[in-house]
Amino acid sequence: MHRPIAVFDAGLGSYSAVELLHRRLPDRDIVYLADRASFPYGAKDRAELLKVVSRAVEFLAGYQPSAILLASNAPSVTILDDLQSPVPIFGVRPPVRAALAVADEVAVLGVHSLVQSPEMREFLRAQAGSAAERIHAVNASPLVELVESGDFLFRREYTAQLVSEFLDDLLAAHPRIDAVTLSSTHLPWLRAYFERAHPELRLFDPIEDVVDRIRPLSTSGGGAVLGLVTENERYPASEFRSMLARLGIDLEMHPVVMP
Template sequence: MSPLVEPVVYRLNGNYFVFSPISSLMTLPSLKPIGVFDSGLGGLTVLHSINERLPGLSTIYLGDNANAPYGVKSFEEIFQYTLAGVRFLFSQGCPLVILACNSASAQALRKIQQEVLPKEFPDRRVIGVIRPTVEYLVEATDVKKIGVFATPATVSSQTYVEEFKNILAESLREIELFQVACPGLVDIVEAGLSDSPEADELVQKYCQNFSGDLALLGCTHYPFLETWFKKNLPVSTRVVLQGPVVAEKFEDYLVRHPEIDNFLKKSGERIYFTTGDLEAVSASTSRFYKGKINWLKASLSS
């Protein structure tokens, strides 16, 4: 008769798991990093804020620099590129991916959530940056008129307009919203020219006749141009960056979803992938991003 073997209790991130050691296959639940995806370098502004707010969280970043910018591409192109990026991050073990790109959030997120995940990845999650940004603007500000600077793809999708309508319908707020399409700005950032006179000149062009109380930089590349926006907008205009907003909302998301949070790796490990040229991406990053990033090469398949 086999001796009685007591179950083993493990404590993991505040939750308790009971395993019976009668099986040789007994293992602890595997902890995973989150994925952060962007068309290029802009998502680093979101990732930086997440790292500051949740410093222990392990992350894998993927910038699709080879196909940047997304903001001037068609819906189908953006969808296919984004889906390939999400699949890559899933292949790296990420249970959750943040689309830290407004164009991807506007053009690809809903289709991925509604059509791809239920069939291919029912246990994975993909979230975007537009909904949490709009929630913040409605809930945490008292402005009457908001201008959104964004890529042509984000503007044409009307996703910001739809999200504002949906959230405002649940509140007593009245906010006037207008959008400004800004072709060319992402290219300047990707080229490492954020501090150039050309960047100042182009931002000045898009800021002409701005009349809002608040300006949202609705592309995660645009915080690298924050100095120029503040220089060219009226002094009274409040400028909002998405990184801190998304990081705060993501922390709230994890509190509301312990079934995800409890299985996230929290060793502070950070890995960076790019589909672009490693030397060129490293050179561009070094011009505006504090700290050295060791980029790894990623190849995406549709």
């Protein structure tokens, strides 16, 4: 592989970043690491999260990447600035300013541990400034589970109903919301359901901006994607392969052990 873009997370959602990178930059090589041995990132305290994410960054640096993408919103908000990396490292953070520029009020959707964290509150205040009252951090963990479970593929009517009810409740509580940030890498998998339920909402995917920032740093290769997965007794590599298969993703995942 020639100076690949390295992408990692502890779960399935980060593959949406791989897919977008591969679509927008088809000649770039990509190393994709699913760190299932450390799943879930979002449930870890700051010290533990910094330890496991730093280990993954150090491991991926061995592939001589042009850039590393931490494709997980929770650690991107909480510890990204504390990471040390020999190459440029990027995260995915809620595109609050872009959303505020076109919306009256904005819903930032993420997992419970992220939207309730003090780091998220500080990030939103810093991004929104005097417009902070126009931002609503919303727990979207039930929607994330639709992706982790595969329900959004195999129980489509159920998924459509759950997404519709979620958005109906959100808009009933905050009727001026007209933009939503998909601040979990799982949520872009549900984009079509969002658009059908409430087509008037503007949807913002944090990864799209990151791809544009990585582009000038990356170099052409053969367009290959190398899949790597860590595992433990609770989250074996075979389970992750099955999850990818359910999504129709044909990618060989090679088990690895990080120091």
